[in-house]
Amino acid sequence: xxxxxxxxxxxxxxxxxxxxxxxxxxxxxxxxxxxxxxxxxxxxxxxxxxxxxxxxxxxxxxxxxxxxxxxxxxxxxxxxxxxxxxxxxxxxxxxxxxxxxxxxxxxxxxxxxxxxxxxxxxxxxxxxxxxxxxxxxxxxxxxxxxxxxxxxxxxxxxxxxxxxxxxxxxxxxxxxxxxxxxxxxxxxxxxxxxxxxxxxxxxxxxxxxxxxxxxxxxxxxxxxxxxxxxxxxxxxxxxxxxxxxxxxxxxxxxxxxxxxxxxxxxxxxxxxxxxxxxxxxxxxxxxxxxxxxxxxxxxxxxxxxxxxxxxxxxxxxxxxxxxxxxxxxxxxxxxxxxxxxxxxxxxxxxxxxxxxxxxxxxxxxxxxxxxxxxxxxxxxxxxxxxxxxxxxxxxxxxxxxxxxxxxxxxxxxxxxxxxxxxxxxxxxxxxxxxxxxxxxxxxxxxxxxxxxxxxxxxxxxxxxxxxxxxxxxxxxxxxxxxxxxxxxxxxxxxxxxxxxxxxxxxxxxxxxxxxxxxxxxxxxxxxxxxxxxxxxxxxxxxxxxxxxxxxxxxxxxxxxxxxxxxxxxxxxxxxxxxxxxxxxxxxxxxxxxxxxxxxxxxxxxxxxxxxxxxxxxxxxxxxxxxxxxxxxxxxxxxxxxxxxxxxxxxxxxxxxxxxxxxxxxxxxxxxxxxxxxxxxxxxxxxxxxxxxxxxxxxxxxxxxxxxxxxxxxxxxxxxxxxxxxxxxxxxxxxxxxxxxxxxxxxxxxxxxxxxxxxxxxxxxxxxxxxxxxxxxxxxxxxxxxxxxxxxxxxxxxxxxxxxxxxxxxxxxxxxxxxxxxxxxxxxxxxxxxxxxxxxxxxxxxxxxxxxxxxxxxxxxxxxxxxxxxxxxxxxxxxxxxxxxxxxxxxxxxxxxxxxxxxxxxxxxxxxxxxxxxxxxxxxxxxxx
Numbered sequence: 001x002x003x004x005x006x007x008x009x010x011x012x013x014x015x016x017x018x019x020x021x022x023x024x025x026x027x028x029x030x031x032x033x034x035x036x037x038x039x040x041x042x043x044x045x046x047x048x049x050x051x052x053x054x055x056x057x058x059x060x061x062x063x064x065x066x067x068x069x070x071x072x073x074x075x076x077x078x079x080x081x082x083x084x085x086x087x088x089x090x091x092x093x094x095x096x097x098x099x100x101x102x103x104x105x106x107x108x109x110x111x112x113x114x115x116x117x118x119x120x121x122x123x124x125x126x127x128x129x130x131x132x133x134x135x136x137x138x139x140x141x142x143x144x145x146x147x148x149x150x151x152x153x154x155x156x157x158x159x160x161x162x163x164x165x166x167x168x169x170x171x172x173x174x175x176x177x178x179x180x181x182x183x184x185x186x187x188x189x190x191x192x193x194x195x196x197x198x199x200x201x202x203x204x205x206x207x208x209x210x211x212x213x214x215x216x217x218x219x220x221x222x223x224x225x226x227x228x229x230x231x232x233x234x235x236x237x238x239x240x241x242x243x244x245x246x247x248x249x250x251x252x253x254x255x256x257x258x259x260x261x262x263x264x265x266x267x268x269x270x271x272x273x274x275x276x277x278x279x280x281x282x283x284x285x286x287x288x289x290x291x292x293x294x295x296x297x298x299x300x301x302x303x304x305x306x307x308x309x310x311x312x313x314x315x316x317x318x319x320x321x322x323x324x325x326x327x328x329x330x331x332x333x334x335x336x337x338x339x340x341x342x343x344x345x346x347x348x349x350x351x352x353x354x355x356x357x358x359x360x361x362x363x364x365x366x367x368x369x370x371x372x373x374x375x376x377x378x379x380x381x382x383x384x385x386x387x388x389x390x391x392x393x394x395x396x397x398x399x400x401x402x403x404x405x406x407x408x409x410x411x412x413x414x415x416x417x418x419x420x421x422x423x424x425x426x427x428x429x430x431x432x433x434x435x436x437x438x439x440x441x442x443x444x445x446x447x448x449x450x451x452x453x454x455x456x457x458x459x460x461x462x463x464x465x466x467x468x469x470x471x472x473x474x475x476x477x478x479x480x481x482x483x484x485x486x487x488x489x490x491x492x493x494x495x496x497x498x499x500x501x502x503x504x505x506x507x508x509x510x511x512x513x514x515x516x517x518x519x520x521x522x523x524x525x526x527x528x529x530x531x532x533x534x535x536x537x538x539x540x541x542x543x544x545x546x547x548x549x550x551x552x553x554x555x556x557x558x559x560x561x562x563x564x565x566x567x568x569x570x571x572x573x574x575x576x577x578x579x580x581x582x583x584x585x586x587x588x589x590x591x592x593x594x595x596x597x598x599x600x601x602x603x604x605x606x607x608x609x610x611x612x613x614x615x616x617x618x619x620x621x622x623x624x625x626x627x628x629x630x631x632x633x634x635x636x637x638x639x640x641x642x643x644x645x646x647x648x649x650x651x652x653x654x655x656x657x658x659x660x661x662x663x664x665x666x667x668x669x670x671x672x673x674x675x676x677x678x679x680x681x682x683x684x685x686x687x688x689x690x691x692x693x694x695x696x697x698x699x700x701x702x703x704x705x706x707x708x709x710x711x712x713x714x715x716x717x718x719x720x721x722x723x724x725x726x727x728x729x730x731x732x733x734x735x736x737x738x739x740x741x742x743x744x745x746x747x748x749x750x751x752x753x754x755x756x757x758x759x760x761x762x763x764x765x766x767x768x769x770x771x772x773x774x775x776x777x778x779x780x781x782x783x784x785x786x787x788x789x790x791x792x793x794x795x796x797x798x799x800x801x802x803x804x805x806x807x808x809x810x811x812x813x814x815x816x817x818x819x820x821x822x823x824x825x826x827x828x829x830x831x832x833x834x835x836x837x838x839x840x841x842x843x844x845x846x847x848x849x850x851x852x853x854x855x856x857x858x859x860x861x862x863x864x865x866x867x868x869x870x871x872x873x874x875x876x877x878x879x880x881x882x883x884x885x886x887x888x889x890x891x892x893x894x895x896x897x898x899x900x901x902x903x904x905x906x907x908x909x910x911x912x913x914x915x916x917x918x919x920x921x922x923x924x925x926x927x928x
Contacts (some may be wrong), residue, residue: 038336040172042319043277043326044253047208048326054269058192059215059235060261061088062242063100067219074246078102078110080223082117084239087222089121092233097126097188099161099240099248099261102148111151116157126191127152128161131178145180159188163250163263173202173249188264192236194270204900205267206275206330207254214265216242238265277332280325307349311342385484389418391434393427396479405461405486406452422482425450430465430480437467437478449487462487504581506559507566512588512645515580519590519641522577526635536577536633536773537600538641539589539607540648541569544625544661546585553620559623560617562565572610573603586652588645604628605664612661627655631666676722681733682720688746693717696913699922700765700884703898703905708923710763710797712906713751714913715743731769740769742778748781752796753791754916760923765797767829773800779818786822793823796922801829813844821847827884831872849876853887853907860892873900 061084081098088096105111118125129147133642147153160178165171176199177184186197215235221227240261241248248260270276294672315338324335384406388397395416403411408421419427436443445466452459463484470477503512510518523536543565550558562585569579569589578590593599607628614623629651647666655664687693697711717725734740748766755764772778786793798819820825827848828841834857841849851872858865869885876883885897888907897905914922 010837011333035336035340037168038339039334040253042322042335043332044207046323046326047206048254049323050208051133051210052206052208052275053213054211054215054265055272056210056213056215057235057272057471058234058265058268059217059237060242060259060265061217061237061239062261063240063246064218064242064244068243068245070220070223078106078114078200081239083223084116084219085089085114085117085121085125087225088232088237089124090816091222091227091231092122093237094234095126095192095236096121096124097128097159097192097236097238097264099128099188099238099264102127102147102152103144105149111149115151115155118152121156123155123157125156126188127156128157129180129185130160130189143179145178145185150361157191158185159191160185161188161260161264163260165250169251171205171252171263171302173204174263174270175202176200184510187267189267189271189403192264192268195271203267203270203276204271204332205252205263206273206277207252207266209266209269209273209275210329211255211258211262211266214262215706227543230738236268237661238268275330277330280331280333285875295565296645304349308346311346315339315342386481387418387421388479388481389430390479391438391477393418395421395430402484406482407454418482423450423452424869426463426482430482432824433465433467433480434478437469443467444578450896454488458488459488460491461485480838504566507563507581509566509570509587510578510580512580512582515578515582515588515590516641516645518578520642521591523633523641523644535593535599537591537593537603537630538630538633538644538648539591539600539604539630540582540645540652541587541589541607542583542627542652542656543585543587543611544627549622549624553617553622557617557620557622561615561622564617565611566617568611569607574606575603582645582649588648597730600630600632601663601665604630608661608663625661627652627661628663629653629655629666630663644720670852677729677733680719680722680725680730681737683722683738684717684730684733684737687717687719688742692719693743694915695747695754696915697751697754697764697919698906698913699911699919700763700904700906701910703885703894703902706894706910708760708762709904710765711919712765712799713767715747715749716913735769735771738771738775740771744769744772744776744778744787748785749788752785752791754919755795756789756791757916758920758923761792761795762923763797764791765799765827767799767801770801773812779822782819782824783822786824794825797825797848799829802831816845830886840883841875846881848882848884848904851883851885853885854899856885856887856893856907857889859896860890864897869897869902870900873902875903 045253071080081100085096102114127148129145129822131143132146147158148156160175162175162176162178163171174189175187176190176195177186177197179185179200182199184198186195190197215231217227217231219239238261240259242259242261249257250259250260252263252266315335317339318333318335322335325331325333384399385401386397386399387395387402389395395412395414395418398412398414399420402408402421406423410420412420418430422430433443435787445464447462447464450461452461461484463482465505466481466483468481470479470481502511503509504511519538526536543562546558546561549561562581565587566581569587570576573591575592576589578594580588582588591600591603593603608626611624611626614621629648631644631647631651633639639647651664651666654667655662661725694716696714696716698714699708700710701707702713715727715731717727717730719725731740731743734743748768751764751766755762768778772781782796782798784794785791790881816826825847826845827850828846829850830852832850832852849872851869855865855868859869871885875881882904882907883902884904886904886906888894888897888909890909893907894905894909911922
């Protein structure tokens with residue numbers, strides 16, 4: 001390695017000052033835990049790499065698991081310990097020491113037996129004593145000596161057995177003696193080694209002594225007389241715990257966890273082998289380090305790696321010397337501070353060689369270049385037009401998008417005035433911002449718009465101007481960044497969307513929300529009530545037969561027809577203020593008219609006639625009818641536009657009931673009725689959840705003997721505000737809004753469940769809506785109701801109205817056959833009221849025919865009713881179908897029906913609809 005003299009006094013001074021600083025720091029912090037921890041680590045590794053054998057003069061008589069199992073109890077009876085003493089004395093031992101607590105009394109006879117054995121040993125036994133705190137409270141803590149009971153202590157030597165771990169829980173040293181009332185009490189290791197026991201000091205244990213070389217014998221082997229002859233002759237023996245369950249284990253360097261008695265033996269071996277480490281003079285180590293580093297300072301290697309190798313070699317040399325001194329002479333050389341000084345020198349050399357300031361400046365320059373490159377890339381790749389200008393209005397940065405957004409007419413370079421690029425308004429705004437930030441004002445960026453001329457029309461530019469403050473050596477400077485984008489197309493799209501939200505795309509008429517908004521403004525602008533004040537009327541129109549035209553002539557013709565209607569409405573009368581489209585073939589308009597009461601009606605009639613004239617669309621002639629409902633507004637009415645339009649639509653609902661074209665004026669009474677229907681529709685969806693729906697049952701009997709054979713389930717709705725609502729009303733609403741499927745499922749489940757609570761196995765009939773067949777899965781609903789209630793299928797009768805059979809599809813036949821396969825009874829309800837056809841009586845798998853009550857009501861007075869009933873009875877007999885008649889209210893009616901062979905009947909004569917409890921009582925009492 002090539003060496004050179006350090007020619008720079010400045011660098012040499014820096015190195016020497018650094019060394020002095022590290023040595024001073026080492027001296028000041030020598031007592032710190034981390035320095036002691038490093039020294040302990042190094043010392044323990046020296047122990048690990050220089051193992052030595054025990055002298056063999058001290059043996060460990062172990063109370064192991066085999067011994068515990070042999071005796072069978074713990075603590076052992078003290079006669080056992082006496083037996084151990086006797087056997088050891090017979091074996092010719094020199095000394096006996098116990099590491100077992102004898103401070104508490106046991107059985108007097110056992111204590112006496114152990115004391116007698118100690119007497120026979122003639123003072124060759126050492127018993128343990130230990131220091132411990134006398135109280136739990138910190139304020140009252142004192143150390144007291146715990147000794148064996150007097151009977152034992154009077155016949156033996158006492159030795160301290162305190163083992164004190166360090167802060168990290170590791171045992172590294174042992175006391176020569178501990179303070180006692182009668183003077184220092186020697187520790188057991190001191191007594192076993194034959195040393196003086198009057199030094200109240202700790203000595204380090206040499207853990208290079210291998211515990212595996214200490215003679216170890218089991219108590220069980222000794223007591224069984226199996227110990228080889230002469231094994232313990234002349235030895236000192238320490239008796240103590242070895243079994244893990246006795247929990248007398250400690251953590252020590254090199255060897256990990258070992259039994260407490262083994263710690264005592266290694267401490268005694270340290271004294272016997274004269275291995276108590278003597279600290280080396282730190283000044284000699286410091287002097288040696290100074291000489292080594294002086295050579296480094298004046299003849300250091302040229303390269304930094306060579307300098308590191310020199311310092312590392314120096315550290316290894318010191319560590320080698322420390323290892324030699326400990327292994328061969330038990331001298332402890334603490335090298336932690338030496339290594340600290342070497343690391344400090346290495347760090348100082350690194351700082352000097354690398355020239356940190358220059359390196360930092362270089363890194364800053366690189367970072368600046370990288371940041372600028374990224375900034376330029378971001379500006380050029382950005383979809384916005386971006387330019388940056390200084391306080392003089394000169395361009396610092398400019399992106400290519402600037403030319404497409406602002407279109408300056410020519411390319412400009414950096415350093416050019418921003419006036420060559422920006423419009424005059426933006427230049428003035430930028431200068432204003434500069435003046436405001438110079439005065440200390442905080443300017444927040446805001447997004448604004450400007451309209452610029454263009455080749456294809458004006459262009460809308462969205463922009464923001466953001467000021468920034470820069471710190472420079474010569475002072476503070478400001479720059480502004482202008483970011484802009486062309487939003488012309490976006491504005492056009494927004495306007496188109498806005499128009500679509502306000503106007504119907506097909507006809508150009510106002511959408512309903514826009515119609516109401518504009519009508520509200522018109523109503524607000526109307527003058528106060530006066531004799532000459534006009535009346536505003538809102539008309540709601542629906543085109544009659546439009547769907548037919550749309551289907552037969554095609555959608556294009558239909559769309560053209562709607563457009564022509566809208567144009568006709570807009571231009572029909574000067575009083576028309578607004579025209580809107582509220583649905584596929586529905587329109588609305590607002591008109592200002594005279595106070596003549598008949599004026600709105602005359603306008604409606606005129607409009608019906610005009611729109612009734614066939615429209616010529618291409619080669620097609622399309623003729624439509626019109627239904628019109630209208631409502632009047634006057635300044636004193638206080639009605640808003642939305643309510644006015646609702647009123648017109650209420651009137652339109654009434655007008656639709658008229659065949660052909662027609663008009664209806666808004667009637668508050670009709671409004672109340674429609675409002676009630678709409679309220680019923682809203683409330684119906686929550687009626688089941690609020691337990692407002694219930695099921696009643698009307699008896700069905702055998703007409704011949706009036707025997708109860710079944711009941712019909714009838715759904716009822718009792719609303720807390722609307723009261724008892726007719727099934728004819730709410731079932732119709734349920735069929736219209738789709739609720740009938742859920743309602744039908746619930747009634748079916750309720751009826752089956754109630755029927756299972758009746759004492760007699762009578763049938764229960766449940767009505768099934770046609771919509772349950774067409775839109776629901778009625779077969780699955782019936783199967784689930786039967787399964788959940790365990791009702792036998794032959795007790796369930798499904799009553800189906802004639803309108804169901806208008807669907808002649810194979811799907812209906814399949815569902816009916818599937819229901820028959822479940823085992824339920826199928827009945828045709830209200831026969832004679834609809835589109836009765838004998839054909840489907842034979843086609844569909846029916847079990848019963850239920851004749852409507854209209855034929856039974858006039859039975860006794862009407863020969864035609866009697867003839868019809870006889871004919872239906874004959875038909876049922878021929879088809880093997882059971883006949884049941886509704887509306888039986890008199891005994892004469894029952895007698896006639898029974899006489900002609902009608903099997904079953906239902907009506908007030910046999911009972912009105914009743915709740916489940918009443919039906920259950922009826923069945924139980926056997927009466928009707």
